[in-house]
Amino acid sequence: MEGTAKTTQALVSEYNRSSVLEYLYHNGVCSRAQLADALSLTPAALTKISARLLDTGIIEETGGIVGRKNRRSIGLRFASERLHVIGVKFARSLVQIGVFDLKGTPLSVTDLPDVTDETIPDAVRGVHETVGILLAQDPNVIAIGMAVPGPYLRTVGRTALVSSMQGWRRVNFLREFGGAFRVPVFVEQDARAGVLAQSLFSESADASNLAYYLLGEGVGLGVIDHGELINGAQGAATEIGHVSIDVNGRPCDCGNVGCLERYCSAVAIHHDLVEDGTIVPGAASMSHRKACMELFKASDEGDEAAQSMVESIGRFVGFGCVTIINAYNPDVIVLGDIVSHGGDRLLAAARRVVDERVLPELNDSTDIHLSDLPEDATILGAAAVAIDRFLDHPSDFLALGA
Amino acid sequence: MEGTAKTTQALVSEYNRSSVLEYLYHNGVCSRAQLADALSLTPAALTKISARLLDTGIIEETGGIVGRKNRRSIGLRFASERLHVIGVKFARSLVQIGVFDLKGTPLSVTDLPDVTDETIPDAVRGVHETVGILLAQDPNVIAIGMAVPGPYLRTVGRTALVSSMQGWRRVNFLREFGGAFRVPVFVEQDARAGVLAQSLFSESADASNLAYYLLGEGVGLGVIDHGELINGAQGAATEIGHVSIDVNGRPCDCGNVGCLERYCSAVAIHHDLVEDGTIVPGAASMSHRKACMELFKASDEGDEAAQSMVESIGRFVGFGCVTIINAYNPDVIVLGDIVSHGGDRLLAAARRVVDERVLPELNDSTDIHLSDLPEDATILGAAAVAIDRFLDHPSDFLALGA
Numbered sequence: 159m160e161g162t163a164k165t166t167q168a169l170v171s172e173y174n175r176s177s178v179l180e181y182l183y184h185n186g187v188c189s190r191a192q193l194a195d196a197l198s199l200t201p202a203a204l205t206k207i208s209a210r211l212l213d214t215g216i217i218e219e220t221g222g223i224v225g226r227k228n229r230r231s232i233g234l235r236f237a238s239e240r241l242h243v244i245g246v247k248f249a250r251s252l253v254q255i256g257v258f259d260l261k262g263t264p265l266s267v268t269d270l271p272d273v274t275d276e277t278i279p280d281a282v283r284g285v286h287e288t289v290g291i292l293l294a295q296d297p298n299v300i301a302i303g304m305a306v307p308g309p310y311l312r313t314v315g316r317t318a319l320v321s322s323m324q325g326w327r328r329v330n331f332l333r334e335f336g337g338a339f340r341v342p343v344f345v346e347q348d349a350r351a352g353v354l355a356q357s358l359f360s361e362s363a364d365a366s367n368l369a370y371y372l373l374g375e376g377v378g379l380g381v382i383d384h385g386e387l388i389n390g391a392q393g394a395a396t397e398i399g400h401v402s403i404d405v406n407g408r409p410c411d412c413g414n415v416g417c418l419e420r421y422c423s424a425v426a427i428h429h430d431l432v433e434d435g436t437i438v439p440g441a442a443s444m445s446h447r448k449a450c451m452e453l454f455k456a457s458d459e460g461d462e463a464a465q466s467m468v469e470s471i472g473r474f475v476g477f478g479c480v481t482i483i484n485a486y487n488p489d490v491i492v493l494g495d496i497v498s499h500g501g502d503r504l505l506a507a508a509r510r511v512v513d514e515r516v517l518p519e520l521n522d523s524t525d526i527h528l529s530d531l532p533e534d535a536t537i538l539g540a541a542a543v544a545i546d547r548f549l550d551h552p553s554d555f556l557a558l559g560a
Numbered sequence: 561m562e563g564t565a566k567t568t569q570a571l572v573s574e575y576n577r578s579s580v581l582e583y584l585y586h587n588g589v590c591s592r593a594q595l596a597d598a599l600s601l602t603p604a605a606l607t608k609i610s611a612r613l614l615d616t617g618i619i620e621e622t623g624g625i626v627g628r629k630n631r632r633s634i635g636l637r638f639a640s641e642r643l644h645v646i647g648v649k650f651a652r653s654l655v656q657i658g659v660f661d662l663k664g665t666p667l668s669v670t671d672l673p674d675v676t677d678e679t680i681p682d683a684v685r686g687v688h689e690t691v692g693i694l695l696a697q698d699p700n701v702i703a704i705g706m707a708v709p710g711p712y713l714r715t716v717g718r719t720a721l722v723s724s725m726q727g728w729r730r731v732n733f734l735r736e737f738g739g740a741f742r743v744p745v746f747v748e749q750d751a752r753a754g755v756l757a758q759s760l761f762s763e764s765a766d767a768s769n770l771a772y773y774l775l776g777e778g779v780g781l782g783v784i785d786h787g788e789l790i791n792g793a794q795g796a797a798t799e800i801g802h803v804s805i806d807v808n809g810r811p812c813d814c815g816n817v818g819c820l821e822r823y824c825s826a827v828a829i830h831h832d833l834v835e836d837g838t839i840v841p842g843a844a845s846m847s848h849r850k851a852c853m854e855l856f857k858a859s860d861e862g863d864e865a866a867q868s869m870v871e872s873i874g875r876f877v878g879f880g881c882v883t884i885i886n887a888y889n890p891d892v893i894v895l896g897d898i899v900s901h902g903g904d905r906l907l908a909a910a911r912r913v914v915d916e917r918v919l920p921e922l923n924d925s926t927d928i929h930l931s932d933l934p935e936d937a938t939i940l941g942a943a944a945v946a947i948d949r950f951l952d953h954p955s956d957f958l959a960l961g962a
Binding site: 170309311314318319366367383384386388389390391392393394395396397398400401402403404405406412413414415416477480481484485486487488489514515516517519520523524 | 572711713716720721768769785786788790791792793794795796797798799800802803804805806807808814815816817818879882883886887888889890891916917918919921922925926
């Protein structure tokens with residue numbers, strides 16, 4: 159039975175190390191005294207924890223800083239540049255692979271050739287090859303994060319549906335990649351990965367109730383509620399793209415009717431642009447992303463038909479915000495991915511719907527804004543999946559002893 | 561700094577006591593060795609914890625039981641009858657007050673006179689008086705739980721909206737009752753209270769991803785995700801009644817359009833029955849509950865128009881289930897309160913919608929059933945709010961020392 163007592167002790171140690179790392183990660187250089195205060199640890203415990211972490215190189219001492227009572231003391235910092243992760247973003251037609259440091263700074267990003275339903279096996283092979291090369295080149299990579307379109311059945315390892323590209327359903331990501339490399343692989347649904355990226359890398363990081371509203375080829379959502387991801391039994395919760403906004407509306411591949419995704423995803427917008435034929439001439443031969451970006455460009459340049467369409471899309475985005483507020487009551491909703499490039503006009507239209515349709519007390523306390531992360535937020539999300547895991551379980555990645 | 565180390569130790573002790581109590585609560589009589597095994601505690605730690613708990617009387621020793629290796633050992637049991645809680649259910653027009661033991665066994669239930677918008681101050685006074693009398697009569701009451709209609713702003717202490725009875729918005733439950741009695745008061749939104757009742761008292765208790773779908777005068781939802789309530793920033797998450805199923809549908813008092821509550825709450829059904837005029841004659845002069853129960857009775861007795869209306873209500877209930885599955889991915893959805901008395905016909909209609917509209921992988925793993933708790937599930941929920949708090953923080957209620 160001594161063994162189980164040690165196990166409990168090990169869990170407490172790991173929790174404390176994780177707390178120290180996360181605090182330094184989010185707060186920059188701190189003295190040991192500041193850390194001990196902030197985390198309610200004794201100075202002796204903090205000294206022990208920091209010694210172990212210093213040994214691994216993941217934190218390091220800086221010159222003297224001004225600490226409590228204006229006394230100078232040694233600072234500790236998180237050496238985020240010392241270790242790297244690989245992020246792999248699987249979208250319907252796009253696979254991107256990047257290497258990042260632990261602060262999400264991109265060191266390299268590679269786009270694989272555009273994927274169609276027929277070339278999915280090639281894309282899977284491409285991921286094996288490219289990741290293999292990157293791992294061989296960079297000994298500092300400690301983990302791989304993957305972001306895949308939802309609904310993703312985490313316990314099974316594959317997506318339950320990828321609207322308009324069913325071929326991805328045949329790929330079991332856990333079986334395909336789980337044990338394929340010298341470092342561990344963690345897979346998450348893309349919007350859930352996106353909210354981890356927001357919480358790690360963005361200014362919104364201090365919101366403990368945060369929603370990331372992914373408006374890409376699909377529409378997805380990741381929600382952090384009181385610091386924890388909302389998961390659901392199979393990791394398939396928060397599938398806002400398949401929540402109906404009209405039970406008599408447009409049918410969806412998932413079986414439901416009136417799914418939000420059928421109105422304001424890049425795929426739906428592209429479809430509407432092709433049908434329209436005039437706002438974006440030649441839309442039929444463009445990628446989903448390209449067609450949307452052309453629409454937004456026309457709108458920004460003053461084309462009234464384009465502006466009216468962006469506002470109509472913004473209303474549908476707003477209907478989604480209303481549902482998100484009533485369903486999850488977050489502090490912050492961050493709009494990201496392709497459709498968020500509709501910018502202020504789209505955001506204003508969404509906000510008007512929220513102003514009309516949400517209870518004032520809830521509306522007043524919910525901030526809605528566009529993502530302030532760079533373009534490749536979902537591939538950053540893939541990296542975030544790995545980094546989040548590292549910060550939660552440092553002993554799985556560092557030689558920290560018991 | 562020694563103080564903070566002790567604080568951490570106190571938290572660990574409290575966690576371990578809470579674990580022991582919860583295990584005995586859910587698993588009946590156990591030996592110390594079984595408990596130590598199940599909770600990964602050393603025998604020494606378990607002996608210390610159980611001694612403290614035995615001193616308070618909340619657990620007690622039973623005669624010898626057959627334990628490990630068929631040796632007889634002393635059993636421990638949770639003495640749920642030793643302590644009591646008061647539960648207060650506030651519905652739109654009904655206030656019920658009950659005394660329960662810690663297993664939710666009702667010792668007494670009192671209905672206050674029917675409430676209208678004008679008589680809310682009387683109802684509030686009635687709660688003060690009745691609870692005061694019950695507390696004076698029963699020294700074993702340790703806490704009061706209250707269940708109020710949602711959306712309830714937990715941090716503020718009042719409901720943001722009670723459709724069709726706005727007067728309740730003026731009552732600040734925390735200010736009104738928070739410090740009014742000799743025992744602490746805990747307030748929760750009614751459906752959230754309902755899911756706590758399901759997890760404490762029902763056969764569904766072992767589902768760690770559980771949704772309670774309250775179909776009463778309003779429509780509400782409480783969700784436990786991996787053992788924790790989904791709360792939202794202000795405690796106003798999971799407001800399924802105000803999630804729109806048709807953005808061009810029926811307007812709702814909350815400002816939204818097409819709210820689920822406008823189609824399958826007892827209030828909406830009552831409205832439809834009055835408009836119909838033939839299925840339940842005299843519906844206009846009945847309470848919401850009475851009108852619904854007459855409809856279900858007519859349906860059970862073979863009235864075809866009533867059956868068709870029950871099926872139509874069931875379809876709307878089903879649209880809600882589809883949203884719940886896509887939004888929260890629970891293992892189990894429990895239908896409760898007034899409208900669940902529509903019974904198997906209503907449930908079958910809801911399930912048909914789910915079969916049509918939910919991805920097979922998610923549908924197969926989601927069990928939908930009617931509540932197996934007695935009629936007064938929400939007042940049980942009010943009691944559950946207090947009992948849940950007791951099990952989580954036993955030291956707040958028992959003299960357990962440091």
